[in-house]
Every structure is written in C-alpha cells, then in structure tokens.
Amino acid sequence: MHDSDHLVEIDRVLNGVDTGRDSLVTASWQRCIESYGMDPSRREPAHILSQNEFREHREQAERLIATARSGLQSLFDQVAGQNYVLLLADDKGVCVDFFGDRSFEDDLRAAGLYTGYKWTEELAGTNGVGSCLVTQQPVTIHQGDHFSLAHTPLSCTAAPIFDTKGTLAAVLDVSLLRGPSPKSSQNLAMTLVTNSTRRVELANLMAATRRDWVLRFSVSPEFLEVDPEAAVALDGSGRIVGMTSGAQRLLSPEGGGKLIGSRLEDWLEMSVDDLPDFMRGRPSEQRILRMTDGRALYGHAIAPQTPGMVSMLRRRKAELPGALGSFAGPDASLHTLLAKSAQLASTNVPLLISGETGTGKEKLARAIYLADPRAGGFQSVRCGGLVDCEPFLDADARTLFLRGIEDLTPQSQTGLLSVLEKRPELRVIASCRCAPSALADVLRTDLLHRLVGATLALPPIRNRADLDWLIDRVLRRCSSDDILLSPLARAELKSRPWAGNIRELEHVLESAVALCEGTCLDIADIPPPALLLPSEQQAAGTAELEALLTACDWNMSEVARRLGLNRSTILRRMRKAGLAAPY
Numbered sequence: 001m002h003d004s005d006h007l008v009e010i011d012r013v014l015n016g017v018d019t020g021r022d023s024l025v026t027a028s029w030q031r032c033i034e035s036y037g038m039d040p041s042r043r044e045p046a047h048i049l050s051q052n053e054f055r056e057h058r059e060q061a062e063r064l065i066a067t068a069r070s071g072l073q074s075l076f077d078q079v080a081g082q083n084y085v086l087l088l089a090d091d092k093g094v095c096v097d098f099f100g101d102r103s104f105e106d107d108l109r110a111a112g113l114y115t116g117y118k119w120t121e122e123l124a125g126t127n128g129v130g131s132c133l134v135t136q137q138p139v140t141i142h143q144g145d146h147f148s149l150a151h152t153p154l155s156c157t158a159a160p161i162f163d164t165k166g167t168l169a170a171v172l173d174v175s176l177l178r179g180p181s182p183k184s185s186q187n188l189a190m191t192l193v194t195n196s197t198r199r200v201e202l203a204n205l206m207a208a209t210r211r212d213w214v215l216r217f218s219v220s221p222e223f224l225e226v227d228p229e230a231a232v233a234l235d236g237s238g239r240i241v242g243m244t245s246g247a248q249r250l251l252s253p254e255g256g257g258k259l260i261g262s263r264l265e266d267w268l269e270m271s272v273d274d275l276p277d278f279m280r281g282r283p284s285e286q287r288i289l290r291m292t293d294g295r296a297l298y299g300h301a302i303a304p305q306t307p308g309m310v311s312m313l314r315r316r317k318a319e320l321p322g323a324l325g326s327f328a329g330p331d332a333s334l335h336t337l338l339a340k341s342a343q344l345a346s347t348n349v350p351l352l353i354s355g356e357t358g359t360g361k362e363k364l365a366r367a368i369y370l371a372d373p374r375a376g377g378f379q380s381v382r383c384g385g386l387v388d389c390e391p392f393l394d395a396d397a398r399t400l401f402l403r404g405i406e407d408l409t410p411q412s413q414t415g416l417l418s419v420l421e422k423r424p425e426l427r428v429i430a431s432c433r434c435a436p437s438a439l440a441d442v443l444r445t446d447l448l449h450r451l452v453g454a455t456l457a458l459p460p461i462r463n464r465a466d467l468d469w470l471i472d473r474v475l476r477r478c479s480s481d482d483i484l485l486s487p488l489a490r491a492e493l494k495s496r497p498w499a500g501n502i503r504e505l506e507h508v509l510e511s512a513v514a515l516c517e518g519t520c521l522d523i524a525d526i527p528p529p530a531l532l533l534p535s536e537q538q539a540a541g542t543a544e545l546e547a548l549l550t551a552c553d554w555n556m557s558e559v560a561r562r563l564g565l566n567r568s569t570i571l572r573r574m575r576k577a578g579l580a581a582p583y
C-alpha cells in the first residue's frame with residue numbers, strides 16, 4: 001500500500017466509510033485524530049525514555065519480569081528462527097523486557113522494538129502495545145493498521161496480562177519488522193501470544209496464592225491438569241481472592257459479575273467443602289463443575305500448600321533423632337540442615353559448623369553427638385585459649401568439639417595436628433564464626449582438610465522463620481512460672497537484629513523475667529539491646545538478604561523491623577541484588 005493510500009483511507013474512515021478495516025483499528029484511528037490530535041503523515045521516530053526513566057520502569061516491573069520470563073522464553077523458543085521480537089511492556093506501555101535476535105539490534109532499535117521505548121497510543125498512534133492497553137484485549141495491528149506512516153511496515157500482535165485481582169499489569173507483544181502481507185499470517189502468532197499470557201497469569205496466581213485453594217478449570221477435560229484455561233484462588237470460606245482473566249470469561253461470559261470477593265456458590269453449584277472431590281485421583285472427565293447458569297466445566301482443585309508443608313515438617317521433625325528433633329521450630333531450611341546433621345551423625349566425617357556467635361553451634365554439635373549411638377565422651381575445647389592441645393584431651397573422649405577454629409594460633413595448629421594423628425578414632429566437630437572460605441587464610445591446609453569434611457551453616461536468628469518458637473522456648477527455659485509475653489514485647493523482640501543471637505536473647509529474657517513484677521512481660525520489662533549490628537553489615541550479602549526475606553515470607557516491613565532499617569532501604573537492596581518475591 002502506498003503512503004498516500006494510507007492517508008486517504010484514514011480520511012475515509014474518519015468520514016464514516018467502511019473500508020473493511022477491523023472495527024478495533026478504526027476506533028483507534030478515531031482516537032488518534034479526535035482525542036490525541038495526531039497527524040498520520042508525520043513520521044516521528046518511536047519514543048524512547050531517558051536512562052533514568054527507563055531504570056525506574058524496569059525496577060517497578062522486576063517482579064512482573066521474573067514471573068513472565070519463563071513464559072516469554074518458551075514463547076520465544078516456539079517462534080525462534082522466524083524473525084519475531086518479543087516485548088514485555090508494563091502497564092504504561094514501556095518495553096521492560098526483550099527477546100530477539102540481537103544481530104538485527106540496530107534495525108530493531110530504529111523501529112522502537114526494543115527495551116526503553118514507549119508505545120502508548122497517545123505517543124505512537126495505533127500500535128500493538130498501545131491499542132492492547134486501551135482495549136484490554138488481544139490485538140493484531142498489522143502493517144497498514146498502524147496509524148502513523150512511521151510504523152506501517154511493522155506487524156504486531158499483543159495480548160494483555162492481568163494481575164490476580166484482574167487489573168491490567170502488562171502487555172506481551174510479538175512483532176515483525178517486516179512480514180507477509182495478509183493479516184491472517186499473524187493468526188498463529190495470536191494463538192501463541194494468548195496461550196503465553198494465560199500461562200503467565202496462571203503461574204502468577206499459583207505463586208501468589210500458595211495458602212489458598214486454587215480451582216483450575218476448562219471447558220473440556222483434555223489438558224485440564226497440565227494446561228487449564230482459567231483458575232480462581234479461594235480463601236477458606238470459599239470467597240474468590242484471586243483469578244486469571246480467563247476465569248472472568250468462563251464464569252461470567254457477559255462480563256456482568258465481578259469475580260473478586262464473590263463466592264464460589266455464586267457461579268458453581270458447589271461449595272469450598274466440595275473442593276477435595278476435585279483433586280487429582282479422579283479422572284478429569286468425572287470432575288464436572290455444574291454452573292449456576294446450567295453450563296458445565298471441568299475442574300481441578302489444588303489444596304493450600306501450607307498445611308501440607310507443616311505436616312511434612314512435623315513428620316520430618318518426628319523422624320529426627322533425640323535433641324536434633326527439638327533443636328528448631330517450623331523453619332524449612334533449618335529442618336533440611338537438621339536432616340543432614342542426622343545423616344552425618346553416625347559417620348566419622350569431620351564436621352564444620354559455621355554461624356555467627358551464639359547461633360547454637362555447640363548445641364548442635366552436642367545434639368549430633370547424642371544422635372550417634374556409639375558415641376563415647378564429648379569434650380569441648382575453646383580454640384582461642386589453646387596452647388598445646390594434648391594435655392586437654394580426656395582419654396575417654398570420642399567426640400572432640402573445637403570451638404572457634406579461626407582462633408587457633410600457628411603453634412596450637414601444630415599441636416592439634418599431632419593429637420589428631422595419634423587419635424585417628426576421634427570424631428571431630430569444629431565451629432567457626434567466620435565464613436568457612438575464610439579459614440583457608442588462617443589454617444594450615446593439612447589441618448583444614450582434617451577438620452572440614454562436611455559443613456553445616458547455622459543461620460543468625462534474625463533470619464530464622466521460627467523466631468516466635470525460639471522466643472517461647474527460651475522464655476520457658478528461663479522462667480519457672482508460666483510468664484506470658486505481651487504482643488508489644490514480642491514485636492519488640494522480633495524487631496531486634498540480635499547480634500549476639502540466642503545467647504543475647506537468653507540474657508535479655510532472663511533480665512526481663514527477673515525485672516517483671518507480674519505474670520506478663522511487657523515492652524517496658526525488655527532491656528535495651530546491648531549490641532547493635534553495624535548497619536552496613538546487616539543482611540549485607542544477597543544470600544543473607546534472601547534468607548531473611550524467605551524467613552519473613554517476603555514481608556518487607558517485617559524484614560525492615562528485624563534489621564532496624566526502613567522499608568525503602570530494604571526495597572533498594574532487593575532491587576540492587578535482583579531479588580523479587582516469588583509471587
């Protein structure tokens with residue numbers, strides 16, 4: 001089509017002539033002229049954001065990008081070799097992620113098919129991303145459908161991605177710099193894009209609602225379990241708390257009813273109590289959901305993950321021998337560590353337990369020793385005070401606990417090595433307060449290999465998910481009566497950085513109990529912290545920060561309270577470390 005034909009067609013459409021263009025396109029042309037005052041003949045280049053503006057958009061979209069990435073990658077794999085470019089745009093029309101053949105990078109940038117470009121209708125006229133944002137529907141804007149002559153070579157197919165509350169959050173777009181001329185050539189692209197957005201929304205819902213029931217459904221039983229058409233998340237009372245956009249289409253095709261906040265019974269002839277009947281185990285074709293309007297769907301219910309996880313943890317805890325079983329509360333990573341400790345307990349592998357001061361390294365060493373039925377005596381030696389090891393060693397010691405091996409002097413290292421050579425049957429468990437990797441700088445290599453067979457890293461208590469359990473346990477131990485903790489006092493205890501870990505917690509609770517006059521510890525009874533972590537050390541590393549976020553269920557305010565920092569600092573650190581909540 002010649003440029004002049006394009007301009008004439010727009011003019012005719014604006015004058016009410018039906019030229020055969022899709023109504024979605026002509027409505028957009030109308031907006032371009034009447035609402036945005038645009039001129040189709042102006043060949044303005046695509047609008048690019050400044051570095052700073054783009055950084056802001058990208059940072060805000062990080063969670064979305066993380067969720068959408070796997071969907072984008074598999075979509076890109078499906079269209080590989082066909083010159084398609086994939087763009088993820090945020091709800092403001094800014095391209096925040098890109099998949100494409102970088103050998104065409106210059107051409108793609110010139111056309112604006114790249115990260116940092118903004119594709120709203122107001123700026124670029126009728127286009128895939130912009131028109132999808134306005135209509136909230138999947139669109140193909142193919143060549144002459146574009147309003148501006150600057151973009152008429154392009155072919156763009158875009159579909160919206162909605163968040164779990166049904167608000168438009170992003171647009172997924174596949175574009176071609178130049179494509180075949182019939183618009184129908186993009187039908188397959190449309191199918192692929194809409195399938196991808198459906199899967200991204202489903203992944204998002206599953207990640208965001210782990211503690212809720214999820215009911216997935218489709219109009220036919222095939223692929224129900226692996227690739228359902230839609231899903232809703234339900235709270236314990238059967239209220240819909242999350243959805244994919246397909247759910248709105250399937251449950252309320254007229255679009256009349258609002259799903260979020262409504263009850264399952266409003267749409268289906270069933271209640272939340274019937275959901276277990278729709279779990280895996282019955283063939284898909286028998287899991288029929290009768291709808292209140294007489295239609296039927298096929299359903300697959302997924303139970304909340306938390307109770308299952310808790311009972312799994314309880315089971316695992318029950319399986320842990322002796323003191324290992326009562327070492328920690330509900331903290332998944334600690335239970336993994338304890339299971340590993342139990343497996344290693346009956347071996348002769350030398351163990352290194354690392355962790356900040358007071359995290360319970362010696363206590364864990366004793367629990368490991370107690371879990372080993374053939375153990376003899378347990379002897380604990382403080383490496384800092386060691387001059388020559390031999391005289392300290394009891395003849396009946398079978399397990400030697402070396403506390404703080406980073407404090408061994410060169411002289412005591414030599415002494416220790418000769419003891420270990422003479423007593424090969426000794427089970428050695430060592431502890432260090434530094435990172436195990438730092439030991440190479442202070443210990444002789446031969447000693448290091450004798451001491452470090454397997455490592456067990458204990459987390460600082462500010463990173464523990466079972467902090468409530470630990471507080472209650474320590475409190476019970478240091479008070480003979482049933483002393484209660486007021487909610488404010490508990491919040492205060494949970495908000496401290498605990499540089500001295502369990503030892504500091506013990507001292508604080510012991511003094512609080514001693515000072516408390518009644519039977520309830522209140523905030524005024526809690527002595528101020530003796531030690532504060534230097535703020536730059538708090539959750540300095542990415543792994544540290546991630547562990548703490550996981551322990552706090554990605555609640556940034558709670559993380560901020562535990563570190564004594566403000567929430568925006570946590571957010572900044574998360575962005576810097578590339579961390580985003582998994583839902």
Ligand SMILES: Nc1ncnc2c1ncn2[C@@H]1O[C@H](COP(=O)(O)OP(=O)(O)OP(=O)(O)O)[C@@H](O)[C@H]1O
Nearest residue numbers: 327328356357358359360361362363403433502503
């Ligand atoms: N799992 C636990 N439950 C309750 N109390 C604990 C636990 N672990 C440790 N404690 C208590 O915390 C205090 C410090 O423990 P421990 O001496 O084992 O720490 P550590 O990490 O070896 O210390 P350091 O680094 O100073 O050598 C002790 O009084 C111990 O009883």
